[in-house]
Amino acid sequence: MTFSIVTQLVVSGALIGLVYALIAYGFQLTFATSKSINFGQGELVMVSAFFSLTLITLGLPYWLVLPGGLLFGAALGLFVERAAVRLALEQKSEGWILLTIILGLFLFSVAENVWGRDDRPFPTPISQTPLNVLGVDVTPVELSVAVGVFAIMGLVEVFKRQTLLGKAFEAVSADRDAGELMGISATHTVMLSYALSGVVAALAGILVSPITTVGPTMASALILKAFSVAVVAGLESGFGVVIVGMFLGALEGIASFTLGSGWREVPGLLLLILALAVRPTGVFGKAIIRKV
Amino acid sequence: MIRWLAPLLIPLLAFPTFAADSIKLAITGPFTGGSAPMGASMRDGAKLAISEINNAGGVQVGAAKMKIEVIERDDEAKNERGALIAQELASTAGLCGVIGSVNTGVVLAGDRHLQEKGITKIITPAAGSASMTQWVGKAPELSIFRFAAHDGIQAAMVVEEAINRKFTKVAIFHDATNYGVSGRDDLQREIKKQGDKLQVVATEKFNIGDKDMTAQLLRAKSGGAQAILIWAIGPELAAVANGKAKMGMAAPLIGGWTLSMSNFIDNAGKNGNGALMPQTFIEEPITPKAKAFIDAYHKAYGVNRIPSAVSAAQGYDAVYIFAAAVKQAGSADTSKIKAALEDLKEPVRGVIATWKHPYTKWDIKDVETHEAFRREHGVMGMVQDGKVVFAHDEDKQRLAALAKAP
Numbered sequence: 001m002t003f004s005i006v007t008q009l010v011v012s013g014a015l016i017g018l019v020y021a022l023i024a025y026g027f028q029l030t031f032a033t034s035k036s037i038n039f040g041q042g043e044l045v046m047v048s049a050f051f052s053l054t055l056i057t058l059g060l061p062y063w064l065v066l067p068g069g070l071l072f073g074a075a076l077g078l079f080v081e082r083a084a085v086r087l088a089l090e091q092k093s094e095g096w097i098l099l100t101i102i103l104g105l106f107l108f109s110v111a112e113n114v115w116g117r118d119d120r121p122f123p124t125p126i127s128q129t130p131l132n133v134l135g136v137d138v139t140p141v142e143l144s145v146a147v148g149v150f151a152i153m154g155l156v157e158v159f160k161r162q163t164l165l166g167k168a169f170e171a172v173s174a175d176r177d178a179g180e181l182m183g184i185s186a187t188h189t190v191m192l193s194y195a196l197s198g199v200v201a202a203l204a205g206i207l208v209s210p211i212t213t214v215g216p217t218m219a220s221a222l223i224l225k226a227f228s229v230a231v232v233a234g235l236e237s238g239f240g241v242v243i244v245g246m247f248l249g250a251l252e253g254i255a256s257f258t259l260g261s262g263w264r265e266v267p268g269l270l271l272l273i274l275a276l277a278v279r280p281t282g283v284f285g286k287a288i289i290r291k292v
Numbered sequence: 293m294i295r296w297l298a299p300l301l302i303p304l305l306a307f308p309t310f311a312a313d314s315i316k317l318a319i320t321g322p323f324t325g326g327s328a329p330m331g332a333s334m335r336d337g338a339k340l341a342i343s344e345i346n347n348a349g350g351v352q353v354g355a356a357k358m359k360i361e362v363i364e365r366d367d368e369a370k371n372e373r374g375a376l377i378a379q380e381l382a383s384t385a386g387l388c389g390v391i392g393s394v395n396t397g398v399v400l401a402g403d404r405h406l407q408e409k410g411i412t413k414i415i416t417p418a419a420g421s422a423s424m425t426q427w428v429g430k431a432p433e434l435s436i437f438r439f440a441a442h443d444g445i446q447a448a449m450v451v452e453e454a455i456n457r458k459f460t461k462v463a464i465f466h467d468a469t470n471y472g473v474s475g476r477d478d479l480q481r482e483i484k485k486q487g488d489k490l491q492v493v494a495t496e497k498f499n500i501g502d503k504d505m506t507a508q509l510l511r512a513k514s515g516g517a518q519a520i521l522i523w524a525i526g527p528e529l530a531a532v533a534n535g536k537a538k539m540g541m542a543a544p545l546i547g548g549w550t551l552s553m554s555n556f557i558d559n560a561g562k563n564g565n566g567a568l569m570p571q572t573f574i575e576e577p578i579t580p581k582a583k584a585f586i587d588a589y590h591k592a593y594g595v596n597r598i599p600s601a602v603s604a605a606q607g608y609d610a611v612y613i614f615a616a617a618v619k620q621a622g623s624a625d626t627s628k629i630k631a632a633l634e635d636l637k638e639p640v641r642g643v644i645a646t647w648k649h650p651y652t653k654w655d656i657k658d659v660e661t662h663e664a665f666r667r668e669h670g671v672m673g674m675v676q677d678g679k680v681v682f683a684h685d686e687d688k689q690r691l692a693a694l695a696k697a698p
Binding site: 002005008009012013016116117118119120121128130132137138139211212213215217218220221252253254256257260261262264 | 324325326328496497498499501502503504506507508510511514526527530534537538539540555558559561
């Protein structure tokens with residue numbers, strides 16, 4: 001195992017790991033404000049990718065497809081919030097768990113019937129021709145994933161810290177009731193977080209589609225990894241999911257190379273069990289003290 | 293009045309089954325989903341043959357001409373759907389035969405119901421070895437036939453191709469399904485059988501849905517593999533081809549006939565060029581018969597490429613073989629059709645070949661008795677710019693010459 005092989009494995013793995021991180025970030029956004037997550041997040045990724053593909057086949061240029069897809073993602077996020085989460089939260093029930101799963105299954109059937117069950121290529125203006133950077137082969141498409149992930153996460157973090165709306169977001173995240181007393185509508189903030197989560201899912205779909213192709217099951221493998229990342233990193237830290245996502249991706253590559261391809265998933269699962277056993281709040285999570 | 297009617301009614305009462313004036317033929321396969329390119333092409337090829345036969349008046353059965361009536365069932369490539377459909381067909385009154393199945397799992401789940409009732413079935417294009425070997429040593433009589441180049445033939449051709457290209461080091465890639473794992477075993481067996489001329493430097497596996505093949509490819513690359521022998525289906529095959537291009541690996545993909553599936557060719561794009569796979573039919577008009585078939589298919593279904601040309605041609609020829617058996621049996625009775633299939637006297641001119649005595653009486657120890665395809669029916673295909681073409685000119689000339697022979 002030479003140095004160049006290790007770097008290739010780490011770089012390729014980390015790039016795919018960033019996609020896990022981006023989807024996990026979508027979980028974090030909604031968890032922060034509402035302590036709920038969308039278990040159908042993978043279907044949001046998939047349906048947004050299909051929608052963007054339709055825009056492309058209609059002949060729209062890529063720079064219009066991107067905002068179109070993201071807007072569609074935001075709308076889907078709002079739909080999930082209204083249909084599956086809002087009432088459950090008002091009644092302080094855990095109904096959102098089942099409802100988001102059901103909504104995911106529903107979107108899956110819709111996609112199968114509207115777009116068919118075949119995997120389809122996703123055309124992109126970004127080149128697929130590999131570049132050789134310091135002995136490592138990467139394609140510009142893979143690099144665009146990294147750029148996209150950092151850009152959207154950077155923007156959301158800046159929004160949360162620098163704008164008034166963002167501060168309201170943080171306030172509801174910190175303490176929903178106190179926020180309400182200060183005149184911040186918790187319902188609107190939760191809606192905002194679901195819309196943002198939808199945007200993040202749509203971006204993940206658009207970025208990863210040229211690599212994975214678009215099909216109803218495109219996100220089913222990704223979403224499981226994203227759950228692992230979210231659990232291991234904790235549902236608090238955006239920085240954490242990036243680190244854990246890249247680490248998990250690289251680890252999968254190295255395990256697959258050294259132990260054999262059948263062992264690819266094992267280190268990730270061990271990591272998950274270890275994290276749950278030793279640090280249930282996640283490596284980067286904060287222990288929540290609940291006052292009763 | 294009664295006295296008048298009675299003689300008229302008696303024949304109706306006595307021979308109710310003779311009232312059937314059509315040959316009921318069921319076509320089953322996955323017409324939706326990941327295997328749909330194969331299932332739908334097989335169905336469309338078969339229906340093309342059926343409409344040709346029906347337009348010419350039907351099949352000569354004894355003194356009368358009977359038309360073929362199609363019953364279509366979509367098994368969605370799901371084993372449990374396949375089992376349900378087989379049960380339904382097994383209890384359909386007056387069913388003459390079944391043509392179809394793409395997925396080995398569906399065949400294993402469903403065919404025993406047909407075999408129990410002795411209903412004649414021609415499996416096409418499912419290639420997994422187990423579909424027929426499951427009956428070895430078990431069924432004294434068998435009503436199941438296959439019309440496809442099974443994986444054993446395909447693996448032999450793949451290994452032969454690698455040896456002919458003077459490769460000495462290869463990697464074996466396969467997916468974790470039944471199909472992939474048994475393909476790996478077939479490949480390893482063939483490498484041994486053909487004199488151990490290939491050294492396997494890496495045996496790599498991946499799951500359905502895997503997109504990142506970097507680690508597997510790096511193992512192949514660092515082992516010095518000159519070719520990748522591969523058994524998987526469309527989307528993952530494309531992921532391997534794309535990963536290979538990314539790492540600048542020149543080693544070609546040589547693998548099962550799934551490398552000709554449209555969902556490999558489309559998703560791999562130019563990275564799929566040069567992939568080699570065994571085929572029984574290639575969409576090139578090398579004979580007048582092939583040209584007529586390709587043109588008719590394009591026209592009937594409004595396409596300019598058959599999604600899976602092998603499946604379409606096999607579906608087409610299977611119908612003609614079935615019709616020949618009905619004619620020879622002189623009856624629409626499924627067990628008589630089976631007996632005729634086991635001893636088909638007249639050669640059937642198909643689009644793949646002229647079929648002379650494709651099957652013989654079932655031998656409980658020899659699965660080849662119910663297999664129509666032999667090594668000489670296979671040719672090597674190669675992906676080139678979104679199409680499958682002949683990999684070797686000799687194959688093309690051999691087939692063209694065969695078609696000219698009387």
